Amino acid sequence: MANTNSKGKWNRIVLKVGSALIAPNKKGCSSRYLLGIADFIVKCRMHGTQVVLVSSGSVAAGSSSFDTSKKRSIAVKKAMAAKGQMEMMASWDRLFDFEVAQLLLTQGDLQIHERYESIRETAFELLNNDILPIVNENDAVTSDEQKVGDNDNLSAMIAAAVDAECLIICSDVEGLYTDNPNTNKDAVLLKEVEVIDDRILAMASGPDSAVGTGGMRTKLEAAEKATSNGILTYIVNGLTTVSFNQLFAGNNPGTKFLPFKQPLDDRIHWMTHTSKAQGEVIVSNEIGEQVEDDALSFDHSDIVNVVGDFSSGETILVRTEKGKKLAKATSQHSSCVLNLMLNEDVDESAIEWQEDNPIISENTLAILEEK
Structure with a gap:
């Protein structure tokens, strides 16, 4: 029962x-x-x-x-x-x-x-x-x-x-x-x-x-x-x-x-309540206005800052410049690579693969509700 x-x-x-x-x-x-x-x-x-x-x-x-x-x-x-x-x-x-x-x-x-x-x-x-x-x-x-x-x-x-x-x-x-x-x-x-x-x-x-x-x-x-x-x-x-x-x-x-x-779906529940964020990706405030119930999309040009040291496959928190928590998700890239993107130390040709390999995994995306 x-x-x-x-x-x-x-x-x-x-x-x-x-x-x-x-x-x-x-x-x-x-x-x-x-x-x-x-x-x-x-x-x-x-x-x-x-x-x-x-x-x-x-x-x-x-x-x-x-x-x-x-x-x-x-x-x-x-x-x-x-x-x-x-x-x-x-x-x-x-x-x-x-x-x-x-x-x-x-x-x-x-x-x-x-x-x-x-x-x-x-x-x-x-x-x-x-x-x-x-x-x-x-x-x-x-x-x-x-x-x-x-x-x-x-x-x-x-x-x-x-x-x-x-x-x-x-x-x-x-x-x-x-x-x-x-x-x-x-x-x-x-x-x-x-x-x-x-x-x-x-x-x-x-x-x-x-x-x-x-x-x-x-x-x-x-x-x-x-x-x-x-x-x-x-x-x-x-x-x-x-x-x-x-x-x-x-x-x-x-x-x-x-x-x-x-x-919540079991995987989303695990991401939201059990998996601990190893770092943060801070995006522009405009991205926060585009969040849907189960979708969050951004590319390297939307990243404002990268906080912490994390590896590809680890959980990160995505938030805006104003501090609004948007989501927890699995990062497809390490903090080192994201910092390279942020600092524009790589040219556009090196990050063209992002469309097929986005920054965060949509399969483990957990949109966070504001408290």
Whole structure:
């Protein structure tokens, strides 16, 4: 049943659990909140719903093994992640009587479409063999340039990759409120959100907790990614088993985000929400006025500037001189070649081939809507 739930009857879901639930006291993993989550996963699997678990918590779980009185360097945080990842996986493994598998990813794994497809294949093989995939960002080795940054957004990318029908993001509040419920007693819980616009994004004020790296803002970003791919999304309170009992019964315990009626094409969704731009091509403002729903055309004479270093085949952002974001697309040429064109260090005869080999690939063009 697509995008509906009748007592756990989704075909496939992605469940995201954050650090505040894994290691609430930053003293290693705790089963305090995980038992109810594990019970929900077991029930879903018993009723034919495949589950992919995205689990944060490696740094928080590993922090107890290190001297926390000193300022944490990047190297120390990576070491914490390496130590804590083992403890986190062991904690989940103890809670289940079926097999689990670990998938550690970086932005680079999602950035290149061939590797993205490889992740899909691996996840499907695990699910088809009744093995629970447990996904986390590979914080022990990931550089800042290769980080997704938070597991909320990672969970949305994974939900799209595995063709999930529902994404459930656990928080330490009931869902999205009109204001911060910790500081405003008049804040109202929104039970259903049809469109995530600027008004909705403005409601995400401050971090959810002192433990996790994400806040309500990243959860809304994740919901936006997922719903644009046709995936029903919930933000729920993961601190209480009531949330999971209601979800399993087909009720809404938090905030429900409705999926797009016309989801983005899978390749366009990947380009828009998963692939990270490695550089920018800035074009004249006139080009911005000629953009159509699925078309953007320009040649070397329209380029005003080239920002960053990128290779042919990498994703770039195309924007105007005024800063209007037009599209993300695969560049057919490196930044070096484009800079040569821009600086007119090559003559016209050397770029006549552009008509048959345009600057950007129309097959991976994602027109961006202005926020």
